[in-house]
Amino acid sequence: MNAFKKTCWSFFMMAPVLVSVVLLIALLQTIIDNDSLLALFRGNIFADSFVGAIIGSIAPGNPITSYVLGGEMLSIGVSLTAVIAFLVAWVTVGVVQFPAEALMLGKRFSIFRNLFSFLSAIFIGILTGFIVGIL
């Protein structure tokens, strides 16, 4: 019974944050359309990786959406490095969720976790492009 009460309390504490984050995500998905995202990539592997990581960090939503977008980006010629950086940042970096994460897990942890995840997204993008190129 204690475990049940403790779990309910945790969900009660989380509820306003959860609702807020969902509302913000829905708003961003309404305002930013896919064509606007695709126009940002110019063909430079390093710059595109950085741009990919930035967009992935900001763009919220289901990972499936990122796979669809990533597939489209590849088909129009965006480099694999940039697309992978975009995918990694999408699922590991959370600008929209940052306030909620900072509130629940601590500001210092959230800042460093998101920063390292952002840098990792660029490195993973470059490494994936390199490794897949060899295979």
Place this chain on the structure above:
Amino acid sequence: MIRKLNRIKELKDMPGIWKFFAAVILLFGFIALLSPEIATNSLVKSVEIFKNMFSSLVLAFVFMFVFNLLVTDKVVKKYLQNDIGVKQCLIVSIAGIFSTGPIYMWYAYLSELKDQGANYGLISIFLYNRAIKLPLIPIMISYFSVEITIVFSVLLFIFSFINAFFINIFVKPQKS
């Protein structure tokens, strides 16, 4: 008595949470004045998001209930505090891979671990390995390729530990 004091402390911390909520509501109100269509579409989309995540919410509740039932403070202190070892990293990384639902749903569960002094590196490993979505692997393969999917997933797994290493340097655990 200690539990009641903790609850009071948590309620005192809630203003920050409610301020954030209030700020989002105000933002929506402002957008509704500027563009009712955007505000309406956003609200409809948010309802869709909640519907899609309902099953994940239930799963997260069950997961947290089982965790609270089985994992005592003693167990947390033994496995998740202080220095982290290979066994702990692997357990937490597997938990992250198998966890479902949006990341913010798991904040409450991780916040409890944090309050019990769980190592921040382990929390980071859990969050990072959530990027490896096993049920979505077939979808990723269909959009990219088997090679890209494997390399992507393996690198994510490896980088989760690299990130945890740096997190532990810069962020120290809190103890309640």
